[in-house]
Amino acid sequence: MTPSQKASGNGRPVAALCGGVGGAKLALGLQKVLGGDLTVIVNTGDDFTHLGLRICPDIDTVVYTLSGLSDQERGWGRASESWNFMHALREAGGEDWFQLGDRDLAMHVLRTQALHGQTTLSEFTGTIAERLGIHARLLPMTDDTVATNVLTPEGPLGFQRYFVGQQCRPVVKKIEFLNAADARPSEQAIAALRDPTLEAVIICPSNPYLSIDPILSVPGYREALARTTAPVIAVSPLVGGQAVKGPTTKIMDELGIKISSASIAKHYPFISGLVIDEADRADAADVPVPVHVTPTLMKTLDDRERLAAECLRFADVLRSQRKAS
Amino acid sequence: MTPSQKASGNGRPVAALCGGVGGAKLALGLQKVLGGDLTVIVNTGDDFTHLGLRICPDIDTVVYTLSGLSDQERGWGRASESWNFMHALREAGGEDWFQLGDRDLAMHVLRTQALHGQTTLSEFTGTIAERLGIHARLLPMTDDTVATNVLTPEGPLGFQRYFVGQQCRPVVKKIEFLNAADARPSEQAIAALRDPTLEAVIICPSNPYLSIDPILSVPGYREALARTTAPVIAVSPLVGGQAVKGPTTKIMDELGIKISSASIAKHYPFISGLVIDEADRADAADVPVPVHVTPTLMKTLDDRERLAAECLRFADVLRSQRKAS
Numbered sequence: 156m157t158p159s160q161k162a163s164g165n166g167r168p169v170a171a172l173c174g175g176v177g178g179a180k181l182a183l184g185l186q187k188v189l190g191g192d193l194t195v196i197v198n199t200g201d202d203f204t205h206l207g208l209r210i211c212p213d214i215d216t217v218v219y220t221l222s223g224l225s226d227q228e229r230g231w232g233r234a235s236e237s238w239n240f241m242h243a244l245r246e247a248g249g250e251d252w253f254q255l256g257d258r259d260l261a262m263h264v265l266r267t268q269a270l271h272g273q274t275t276l277s278e279f280t281g282t283i284a285e286r287l288g289i290h291a292r293l294l295p296m297t298d299d300t301v302a303t304n305v306l307t308p309e310g311p312l313g314f315q316r317y318f319v320g321q322q323c324r325p326v327v328k329k330i331e332f333l334n335a336a337d338a339r340p341s342e343q344a345i346a347a348l349r350d351p352t353l354e355a356v357i358i359c360p361s362n363p364y365l366s367i368d369p370i371l372s373v374p375g376y377r378e379a380l381a382r383t384t385a386p387v388i389a390v391s392p393l394v395g396g397q398a399v400k401g402p403t404t405k406i407m408d409e410l411g412i413k414i415s416s417a418s419i420a421k422h423y424p425f426i427s428g429l430v431i432d433e434a435d436r437a438d439a440a441d442v443p444v445p446v447h448v449t450p451t452l453m454k455t456l457d458d459r460e461r462l463a464a465e466c467l468r469f470a471d472v473l474r475s476q477r478k479a480s
Numbered sequence: 481m482t483p484s485q486k487a488s489g490n491g492r493p494v495a496a497l498c499g500g501v502g503g504a505k506l507a508l509g510l511q512k513v514l515g516g517d518l519t520v521i522v523n524t525g526d527d528f529t530h531l532g533l534r535i536c537p538d539i540d541t542v543v544y545t546l547s548g549l550s551d552q553e554r555g556w557g558r559a560s561e562s563w564n565f566m567h568a569l570r571e572a573g574g575e576d577w578f579q580l581g582d583r584d585l586a587m588h589v590l591r592t593q594a595l596h597g598q599t600t601l602s603e604f605t606g607t608i609a610e611r612l613g614i615h616a617r618l619l620p621m622t623d624d625t626v627a628t629n630v631l632t633p634e635g636p637l638g639f640q641r642y643f644v645g646q647q648c649r650p651v652v653k654k655i656e657f658l659n660a661a662d663a664r665p666s667e668q669a670i671a672a673l674r675d676p677t678l679e680a681v682i683i684c685p686s687n688p689y690l691s692i693d694p695i696l697s698v699p700g701y702r703e704a705l706a707r708t709t710a711p712v713i714a715v716s717p718l719v720g721g722q723a724v725k726g727p728t729t730k731i732m733d734e735l736g737i738k739i740s741s742a743s744i745a746k747h748y749p750f751i752s753g754l755v756i757d758e759a760d761r762a763d764a765a766d767v768p769v770p771v772h773v774t775p776t777l778m779k780t781l782d783d784r785e786r787l788a789a790e791c792l793r794f795a796d797v798l799r800s801q802r803k804a805s
Contacts (some may be wrong), residue, residue, distance in 0.1 A: 206589050206590070206591065206593050207589065207592050207593035207596055214770060236564075237562055237564045237582060238588075239561075239562045239564075239581075239582035239583045240565070240582045240583065240585050242583065242584070243558075243582075243583035243584070243586035243587070244586040244589070246586075246611075246612070247586055247590055247608055247611055247612070248608075248611045249586060249589075249590050250609075256564075256565035257565045257582035257585075258564045258565065258567065258568035259568070260565050260568070260582075260585060261565050261568035261569040261571075261572055261574060262568070262572065264531050264532065264533065264565075264569070264574075264589075265531070265569070265572055265574050267532050268531050268532035271532055278665070282573070283572055283573075286572055286573045287572070295589075311797075315483075336600075338720050385517070387522075429640065
């Protein structure tokens with residue numbers, strides 16, 4: 156397969172649901188395998204307006220990851236980033252709890268300007284993705300504003316205040332998705348999930364409660380996932396009963412959910428299969444759907460591509476079994 | 481005089497009218513001499529909205545100059561500036577004809593956010609000036625939008641399109657100040673000019689047509705300058721019949737104005753005296769107001785302070801003569 160074949164796709168459409176860092180790694184692997192056949196539906200519940208700028212952290216993480224601009228070490232933001240805007244902001248007395256890199260700022264400024272005009276978030280994201288040479292199709296879950304809100308004993312916290320401002324320290328009592336009931340899903344995303352030629356849907360190993368649930372909270376997605384003809388494969392974010400990064404297990408604990416692969420599977424009642432890490436192999440028997448066990452830690456680019464290919468093969472297997480039965 | 485005395489002022493109020501770079505140099509000299517007794521009324525005709533950000537080039541030049549943050553070599557913007565935002569903007573396909581430094585951006589982002597709220601440009605400018613330790617009082621000429629518009633044979637050009645985008649190349653047929661007739665002057669500025677204890681008004685050596693005229697186009701300023709009890713001293717922007725920087729003489733030529741100190745004096749019918757450079761000494765006889773001849777090129781900080789002190793002494797002399805007559 157040559158790069159140009161990958162870029163234009165091979166008529167093997169696959170959809171992925173994705174949050175930020177962890178999910179974006181698998182999305183990159185899927186893009187490597189599928190090129191233009193990949194549609195990534197991205198969480199926008201983390202989005203917020205800060206300093207008058209519209210910031211979409213998960214979209215930007217996916218954009219930077221799929222375009223090769225991301226900082227591999229820090230895990231978020233752009234490589235070769237500088238922080239002189241933040242220095243000057245602090246000096247001028249501006250709010251400095253949320254880090255905005257000088258290069259990253261270009262995205263927020265351009266997006267804010269575009270959204271103030273007639274451009275939708277989907278259109279802006281598509282234009283930027285094309286400009287930065289991304290082969291996959293990136294779709295915000297909705298063009299409406301849905302805001303993830305974390306209820307804590309100290310009161311409600313907007314997502315970034317919880318996640319960045321308070322470093323996930325407050326106990327989570329409940330997670331809400333403000334305005335979700337009134338939001339319209341991305342038409343293109345729903346169409347992709349309804350496509351009868353769809354080969355697989357991959358739920359990336361993002362935080363199920365903070366990153367995937369916002370997508371599922373928008374009317375249309377659960378139904379489309381329940382009805383899609385393609386196998387829906389979730390990749391568990393747990394490795395040896397721990398989250399690789401982020402507050403997944405802390406939140407499971409606080410919400411009274413048992414930390415296990417079975418809990419992840421039950422959280423996604425529409426899935427056909429679950430991919431779990433070798434370290435969680437003992438969990439497999441309790442998982443109510445078919446399981447594929449493999450190393451899921453994605454350190455290298457090869458890890459990402461290999462895991463992506465395994466997810467797609469697992470989907471192939473499940474589809475053949477379905478046809479055979 | 482100790483710095484703290486200068487900061488709090490000595491009850492010797494002085495007002496200055498000022499554009500960008502050249503004017504800001506004299507404003508800095510005046511601040512050195514006067515501290516908190518100085519009120520600087522700044523041109524906002526150059527202001528524009530770019531990439532959704534409200535940019536006030538002359539206010540920022542004055543702020544950076546008076547706070548010691550300016551780039552002395554480049555002549556505009558901030559020292560130790562970096563340009564990674566611009567790199568990323570270009571990469572993402574954004575408009576890149578107007579340079580925005582990473583540090584400078586903090587000002588535009590904060591101001592845009594403030595103006596979208598209930599804050600006026602005067603309030604924002606005052607807050608920033610205080611935060612950055614500026615002793616002088618900085619006042620935008622108006623809180624309303626006035627836009628300098630340059631009429632050229634190729635059609636009308638917004639100020640920044642003419643000045644930065646086209647590098648002042650088009651021939652100037654006429655200069656307009658859009659919305660000036662409906663704009664309200666800064667109340668504090670008018671009050672400063674009407675203050676019976678005012679010692680002097682200094683018209684800084686900014687471009688009379690592009691930087692000072694926008695201020696004078698706002699109703700109230702010409703009248704206040706004609707009626708002020710203090711001597712009004714203009715510093716000619718010409719040195720040896722040439723502008724130190726910028727298109728002053730090119731514009732005079734294009735508008736059919738003779739390039740001479742007399743033309744500068746006639747342009748300001750309300751002045752009590754004109755300060756001209758030694759190189760223009762031969763012009764003195766034709767100037768219809770009292771003239772003070774001195775080196776006006778401000779290369780060093782000392783030059784600025786010396787010229788400022790000379791302007792104030794010249795005002796003193798004119799005031800005494802007035803009393804005596």
